[in-house]
Amino acid sequence: MDSIPWWLALAPFVLFGLGWVAARVDIRHLLTESRSLPSSYFQGLNFLLNEQPDRAIDAFIEVVKLDPETIELHFALGNLFRRRGETERAIRMHQNLLSRPDLPAEQRGHAMFELGQDYLKAGLLDRAEEAFRQLDSSSYATEAQRHLLEIFQLEKEWNKAIGAAEELQASGSGSHQLRIAHFHCELAQSAINESRLDDAERELEAGLAANRKSVRALIMLGDVAVQRGLDEDAIAVFKRVDQLSTPHTALVAERMLDAHRRLGRPTEGLKLLRSYLDASPSIDLLEVVLRATAEEEGAEAARVLAREALHRAPSLLALAQYLDVRAQMAAPSERDDLEVVRNLIHNYTRRIGRYTCSNCGFKARQFHWQCTGCAGWETYPPRRSEELDSQNLP
Numbered sequence: 001m002d003s004i005p006w007w008l009a010l011a012p013f014v015l016f017g018l019g020w021v022a023a024r025v026d027i028r029h030l031l032t033e034s035r036s037l038p039s040s041y042f043q044g045l046n047f048l049l050n051e052q053p054d055r056a057i058d059a060f061i062e063v064v065k066l067d068p069e070t071i072e073l074h075f076a077l078g079n080l081f082r083r084r085g086e087t088e089r090a091i092r093m094h095q096n097l098l099s100r101p102d103l104p105a106e107q108r109g110h111a112m113f114e115l116g117q118d119y120l121k122a123g124l125l126d127r128a129e130e131a132f133r134q135l136d137s138s139s140y141a142t143e144a145q146r147h148l149l150e151i152f153q154l155e156k157e158w159n160k161a162i163g164a165a166e167e168l169q170a171s172g173s174g175s176h177q178l179r180i181a182h183f184h185c186e187l188a189q190s191a192i193n194e195s196r197l198d199d200a201e202r203e204l205e206a207g208l209a210a211n212r213k214s215v216r217a218l219i220m221l222g223d224v225a226v227q228r229g230l231d232e233d234a235i236a237v238f239k240r241v242d243q244l245s246t247p248h249t250a251l252v253a254e255r256m257l258d259a260h261r262r263l264g265r266p267t268e269g270l271k272l273l274r275s276y277l278d279a280s281p282s283i284d285l286l287e288v289v290l291r292a293t294a295e296e297e298g299a300e301a302a303r304v305l306a307r308e309a310l311h312r313a314p315s316l317l318a319l320a321q322y323l324d325v326r327a328q329m330a331a332p333s334e335r336d337d338l339e340v341v342r343n344l345i346h347n348y349t350r351r352i353g354r355y356t357c358s359n360c361g362f363k364a365r366q367f368h369w370q371c372t373g374c375a376g377w378e379t380y381p382p383r384r385s386e387e388l389d390s391q392n393l394p
């Protein structure tokens with residue numbers, strides 16, 4: 001039998017010895033540390049480990065009272081309070097730190113940054129803004145600027161938001177052109193609401209300069225042309241939407257048709273929309289085209305079109321539209337049955353016919369440029385969820 005080499009036989013003893021020394025060193029270090037900590041600190045830890053956060057907080061507050069030097073514990077507690085929604089206590093914690101004349105500059109900046117977040121969480125936007133503004137030359141400057149941008153959007157202070165986004169961009173934190181274009185659109189919307197059409201146009205041009213692919217700015221430029229009574233110009237602008245982003249065409253379909261009608265050329269408008277529909281099926285576009293076809297050419301033409309669309313891209317949403325057309329033209333004896341089926345399908349398509357935020361999954365009946373769930377800009381694809389799901393199938 002082969003014997004084990006002598007050095008291998010010794011290995012367990014050597015390893016044991018090394019472990020023993022390491023443990024002694026660690027324990028000695030811990031003991032030195034722990035002697036300088038008040039017993040409430042360990043009580044607090046114990047409560048935390050036993051999942052009793054309220055009692056843990058009381059114990060830690062005791063530590064802070066006994067030993068005001070424990071700056072990190074202040075931060076930890078402040079954070080804990082804020083996360084639990086106890087913003088008043090978090091604010092007091094951080095104000096307490098800031099009131100210390102001997103607080104080092106780095107920690108003063110940290111405390112101010114935390115205080116800003118406390119105010120933001122508490123909804124005290126003015127105070128949050130004031131806190132974050134004081135950090136522009138600290139190491140928290142970029143993060144503070146991010147929060148300022150968030151605050152200006154909540155306050156709908158779009159000019160300030162543009163300034164903050166541009167500063168962030170200049171500091172090298174990625175492109176903010178997409179949202180800057182939306183801020184200009186928001187300013188343009190206020191101008192349109194107050195019939196300041198020149199101002200609106202200026203903002204929209206600025207929006208397109210920030211993001212030349214801004215579909216929203218283009219659509220709104222068309223709306224301004226409509227308000228000015230320039231339907232021909234409006235149609236030209238709306239056509240550019242389709243060139244820029246085909247899926248967004250459905251958003252301007254109704255507007256295009258209306259402009260053609262005002263010019264006395266409804267058939268031309270309908271023909272144009274049908275060519276878009278042939279090029280790229282869209283449930284929203286189909287709805288507009290079917291309604292217009294029924295009005296301009298009668299129910300039978302609409303039925304033929306709805307049937308074609310259903311066969312070409314079968315979906316429950318297309319079926320619901322087909323049944324709508326069929327129910328309208330059915331004989332009274334058949335209509336009752338058709339309406340029962342149509343209502344059943346409609347109840348279901350209400351759920352699958354929504355727009356879904358690609359960032360947070362929030363669903364909305366209406367198309368939004370900004371998600372009401374996560375506040376992201378342009379996170380809704382202009383397609384209904386069933387359309388998107390069917391596109392994603394293998």
Ligand SMILES: [Zn+2]
Nearest residue numbers: 357360371374
């Ligand atoms: Zn979202």
